[in-house]
Amino acid sequence: MSGLHCEVLVVGSGAGGAVTAGRLAEAGRDVLVLEEGPWHDPDVHEPFSPAEMVAKYRHHGASAALGAPGIAFAEGRCVGGSTEINSGLYHRLPSELAAEWRRRFGILDFEDALLDAYADEVERLLVVSQLPGPPPESSAVLERGAGKLGWRATEFARVFDYPGGRAVKQTMARTLIPRAVTAGARVWPEARVVRLRRKGRRVVGADVRRRRPDGTVERCRVGAEQVVVCGGAIQTPALLQRSGFRAGVGTGLKFHPTVKVAARFDHPLDHDTVPVHRVTEFAPHLTIGGSASRRGHVALAIADAASDDLADALARWEETFVYYAAIRSEGAGRVRVVPGLADPVVTYRLTEGDMSRLARGLVHLGEVLLAAGATHLYPSISGGPVARTRADLGTWWDAFTRARANLMTVHLTSTLRMGEDPALAAADSHGRVHGTENLTVNDASLLPDAPGVNPQAAIMMLALRNADALLTRI
Ligand SMILES: Cc1cc2nc3c(=O)[nH]c(=O)nc-3n(C[C@H](O)[C@H](O)[C@H](O)COP(=O)(O)OP(=O)(O)OC[C@H]3O[C@@H](n4cnc5c(N)ncnc54)[C@H](O)[C@@H]3O)c2cc1C
Incomplete structure (x- = not known):
């Protein structure tokens, strides 16, 4: 088993992971992004085509929650995560919902002015627009x-x-991933983090299965000072549970x-x-x-x-x-x-x-x-x-x-809710997992409840805010 080291290990490259990697790399941190899925040129697959489902969706799009009735769901599994396959509809987190979450879950630094400033920044990083002509x-x-x-x-x-005049969706593979790479971040596609390695209250690295370009699989170990998990609301709690974290991890899943x-x-x-x-x-x-x-x-x-x-x-x-x-x-x-x-x-x-x-x-x-x-x-x-x-x-x-x-x-949230009270939330107000010193979650899992609107804007806004909070600690 080979090994290497980085300062910040980011697991997953979707809405949360790409923002995190970009922010930390641009602040001069040594960032390694491990993404389980492949890295495709975003222009190659026709949007919503069967070929795109095979290439970029987890299980080719066939995932389901068991229940009566069962509920089919979809997750992206590629560099850029679900932002590569989504519809790109954008809606800020409603302010009355943010106020309710702040009260109910005891979330610090969650006032409108701060959240608006981060939402403004997300909108400067991407192009958020109305249709240029009449609607179809x-x-x-x-x-x-x-x-x-x-x-x-x-x-x-x-x-x-x-x-x-060509409509181009601002996916992470077109926007923040290239920015992160320009700032020095390394991105490994087809590298699945199987388990996080722990020592007391610290996570010291990860066990990884990485597919080489020739199709063979190598197992390696990556050491890290900080680990930020951004695998989405299903895979993030699964990885944490595989690594022995249980309290509040994976419960409270919310769908629309x-x-x-x-x-x-x-x-x-x-x-x-x-x-x-x-x-x-x-x-x-x-x-x-x-x-x-x-x-x-x-x-x-x-x-x-x-x-x-x-x-x-x-x-x-x-x-x-x-x-x-x-x-x-x-x-x-x-x-x-x-x-x-x-x-x-x-x-x-x-x-x-x-x-x-x-x-x-x-x-x-x-x-x-x-x-x-x-x-x-x-x-x-x-x-x-x-x-x-x-x-x-x-x-x-x-x-x-x-x-x-x-x-x-297609909206999955709330499996590692944020808030100061460990009885209600698995992570603190900025995504650091309670009881750990250096493990942060920064994706859809943190939203305390389903937002009632498309979630990507809220996830990216929180990811920027939490990346800044992490930068003050390291
Ligand atoms: C079909 C579809 C349409 C949607 N439409 C919209 C929309 O119009 N507007 C909107 O706001 N939202 C939409 N969404 C939802 C939105 O895309 C997601 O809420 C958002 O992308 C979630 O961000 P995330 O960072 O939590 O996870 P993701 O963006 O899903 O990224 C997680 C990434 O982590 C990787 N990963 C997971 N586990 C591991 C591991 N162990 N090791 C390495 N890598 C790992 C995954 O492969 C994936 O690439 C849609 C979603 C889908 C599926």
Whole structure:
């Protein structure tokens, strides 16, 4: 087993890891980033294509939390993490939520002025913009439907730049990873941290499995003065548990559980992009928007529902688009490592209130799509009835049961909550794991609860703030 040493070891290169590595490297620290996934040129794979899922998603996109119902979820596994595969929708952490978290979890340095200053900085590091022209039809549908019902709808900002008119998502592999490398950080792709090595209250390094360019695997040991774990809300607690950290690690998992409807219109829609409009009438507890809708996504969404015209529905996929309703959930989940398994077991329990909010979300989604002119609605209910009129939507209430609901999520948080009280939080206000001297977590795991909005902005803002706090300690 070979060995080497660095000052700061960053595990994972997604929203949290790229920010951390960039900040510390630019402050002159010797940074090594270990990323389990491969390093792909961000321009090579078509966004939301099957090839992208194989290349950049963990388990090629097929992960699920066990429960009744189970909930499918997705995580990125590549340099840049989930920012490489996400939709790039950007929303600051709502100030009233930050205030609630500050009170409930005893989080220090969490006042609006400080958080706003870091959010401003994230927006200077990336390009956060509105669409340069009119919205695509798939997005306009939401605005139109909401307008007819008198509901609020908003165009969300995205982390997109438009050089020469081409839309380019500001992923970490395009932005902060190159910055970190320019400042001297080393980035090793295909290097999985299997376990952290401990000595008393200190972490002294990590055991790593690294795939060499020739495909062989080397095991090595990396020594570090400081370790910052940024593997995301599922993998971070799994790594800490494998390393013997248990208290508050992996409990309290939060999702934005999501239901979907494939909506057919009487004209083709664009399928290249994800809608930027959201229906915010019921926010933050219920949000309605649009999903990636390549042919495969549409086919899967249609196949959920009972349809006597399945072949015709599939043939007309270009007139069909997938929309969603996502909730803030009262329920919670758990990440648990099992000896002998490389991946953790994830579970999630939805409350009766969650189930009823999801059913309501599905019906509101149907209402807005019908108001926008949809002719056929295929709900994400196994064998669920296709709705063509507002009256048909009533049948969804009874059909939406734990046995038949098909749910998914792409927002995963809260498995190592931050706060000063170790009884409520596994890490302190700046991500340092309670009871350790030099182990910090700096990713989605730290959010004390699901934010009700797209989480990347909050994760990056906190990661910058926590990297600065770490710099004052080392
Ligand atoms: C399909 C999809 C769409 C989304 N859309 C949006 C959106 O529009 N807007 C938004 O704000 N958010 C969106 N999100 C969520 C957002 O991308 C994530 O919340 C955010 O990227 C999480 O940041 P993170 O740093 O916690 O983890 P990630 O960005 O997931 O990065 C974690 C990285 O750590 C690596 N890693 C894990 N364990 C190890 C280990 N042991 N050793 C080495 N490396 C390891 C992983 O391979 C991964 O690359 C979306 C997510 C998905 C999946």
